[in-house]
Amino acid sequence: MPTPIIPPPLTDTGAWVSPRQLQRWLDVNRVTKLDRTSTFITLPAFTQAANTWNGYSDIVMSFNCESPNNFSFSGILSLIPTNPNYVLCVSYRTGTTIVRYMLWDATGSNMNQAIPLYVGQLIKKNFRFEVWNTSQGIASQSTAIQIYTSVLGKQDYRYAVDASLVNTDTPNITFSVAKVNIGYLLPLTFPTTSVSTTN
Secondary structure, eight states: OOSSSOOOOOOGGGGGGSOOOOTTTTTTOOOOOOEEEEEEEEOOOEOSSSOOSSSOOOOOEEEEEOSSSOOOOOOGGGGOOOSSEEEEEEEHHHHHHHHEEEEEETTTTOOSSSSOOOOOBBBBEEEEEEEEEEETTTTTEESSSSEEEEEEEETTTTTOOOOOOOOOOBOOOOTTOOOOOSSOOOOOOOOOOOOOOOO
């Protein structure tokens, strides 16, 4: 009997030797559906440094990501933490327009704009997770959350496991354009000498 085209499971050591040493009489005829592995992006655990509630929700932290391709998230509803104390959004830029979706809301949020809920929309490859605060106090997530994507792996589940699509960058906590760190102090007075131009 010819060897089947599909490879045997890794756990069937007898099927990997030549000639094959069958453990069960149906091993040679077993044909299974190809089931490719999935990919995910991990939202790391975090804690906001200090409470900055101003009566409305602000972005207090973001995690930038640079994915190899555009994608969509899957299974968001099953990932929502129990009683989160922050709102999680995802956003990306198209030209001068910022596209933003809310992955989940939280008690005590007061969003100052209408943000549509995420229901499978396309996410551009350069995007960021945004943590928005609420009136509950310091925004925090005690454990990392793996958010699955529409991008599939190259191997079957018999030979590989789900893997990270891309890692997030270090958290960004600076959102004010007024904060500029230029590394030195400018003089408070300027030279009074004038330069004359003569021909």
